[in-house]
Amino acid sequence: IGTFQTQKTATELKNLSKIYSHSLNDGRIQYFVGPYYRHQEAQNALPSVKGKGFNDALIVAYNNGSRTTVETALKIEQNLKTPPTSDDVSFRVQVGAFSDFLNSNEIEQKYGNLKKSYTLHTHINNGLVVYSVGNAKTFEEAKSIRTNVAQMGFKDCFVIAFKGTTPVPLSDVVK
Numbered sequence: 001i002g003t004f005q006t007q008k009t010a011t012e013l014k015n016l017s018k019i020y021s022h023s024l025n026d027g028r029i030q031y032f033v034g035p036y037y038r039h040q041e042a043q044n045a046l047p048s049v050k051g052k053g054f055n056d057a058l059i060v061a062y063n064n065g066s067r068t069t070v071e072t073a074l075k076i077e078q079n080l081k082t083p084p085t086s087d088d089v090s091f092r093v094q095v096g097a098f099s100d101f102l103n104s105n106e107i108e109q110k111y112g113n114l115k116k117s118y119t120l121h122t123h124i125n126n127g128l129v130v131y132s133v134g135n136a137k138t139f140e141e142a143k144s145i146r147t148n149v150a151q152m153g154f155k156d157c158f159v160i161a162f163k164g165t166t167p168v169p170l171s172d173v174v175k
Helices: 039-051 072-077 105-111 137-150
Strands: 002-004 021-023 029-033 061-063 066-068 088-097 121-123 128-136 158-161 166-169
Touching: 002 121, 021 105, 039 072, 039 166, 088 105, 088 137, 128 137, 137 158
Parallel strands: none
Antiparallel strands: 002 029, 021 029, 021 121, 061 066, 088 128, 088 158, 121 128, 158 166
């Protein structure tokens, strides 16, 4: 969506769903919509984002949590035997939920130590801004991340599940 000097509210971000943010070292905040697991999914979403007034929005690519070029991501996608779909299940560890986005100082205070080991994800669920870490493919892997995060002082953390980019009840995907 864009990079901004100050924290934006959900209203300022036009109540787009699936919003994620990332604090940069210089204090600016990047906002994203996604993730999308196929380039075509991101391409299909781009006009809607631009239509909400984010004319400079563009597609960026990540591979295993690290930024890469769209060209590299397309090559990786082409080489996958079974490309990921929006129905794929993944797990994260929720570390907080708030009525609005935290500013960069609040994020650093609450999650600075955690961010040394994990990427901090943000999404909106039921009107709350949810902060989570990890991106596990299995529930067992997510439980291990949860144990590590709890040992770092986040005693109330717990595993959450996603189907594609949509949060789903854990009971729907873990039997």
